[in-house]
Amino acid sequence: MRLTYMLEDLPRIADTVLLNTDHKTLLFYGEMGAGKTTLIKELAKKIGITDTLSSPTFSIVNEYHLENDKLYHFDCYRLNNVDEALDIGIEEYLDSGHWNLIEWPEKIENLLPESKTKIELVKNTNGSRTLNLKPVN
Numbered sequence: 001m002r003l004t005y006m007l008e009d010l011p012r013i014a015d016t017v018l019l020n021t022d023h024k025t026l027l028f029y030g031e032m033g034a035g036k037t038t039l040i041k042e043l044a045k046k047i048g049i050t051d052t053l054s055s056p057t058f059s060i061v062n063e064y065h066l067e068n069d070k071l072y073h074f075d076c077y078r079l080n081n082v083d084e085a086l087d088i089g090i091e092e093y094l095d096s097g098h099w100n101l102i103e104w105p106e107k108i109e110n111l112l113p114e115s116k117t118k119i120e121l122v123k124n125t126n127g128s129r130t131l132n133l134k135p136v137n
Helices: 007-019 036-047 082-087 090-094 105-111
Strands: 002-005 025-029 061-065 070-075 099-103 116-123 129-136
Touching (some): 002 007, 007 129, 025 105
Parallel strands (some): 070 099
Antiparallel strands (some): 061 070
């Protein structure tokens, strides 16, 4: 699925993403400034997170609690290798059955589960974004 949108369309885009994935592991690909964190904030709101989301750039992962679930927001940008991800226990997070929203997943490609949804974001010259959504089983 391919969608082009402006910032004001984010609530609708987040609904569309959630309706078109059967997986709780969402992978966000795109250059710096493509809108990965912004989309994740809107998705978290739609999932039911009431806390203010912040980018886990330095902590690698932030945890948020739902009534009967959790959401883990990862930013793997600062990881130098897969061993650093293993050191924070990433396998436990990925196997937890909870939401895993992962920025810069290419850094940990070998650790990712088979069932996931890939979301590629591109910033267009007019300020819009193009989203490519691809569920993977």
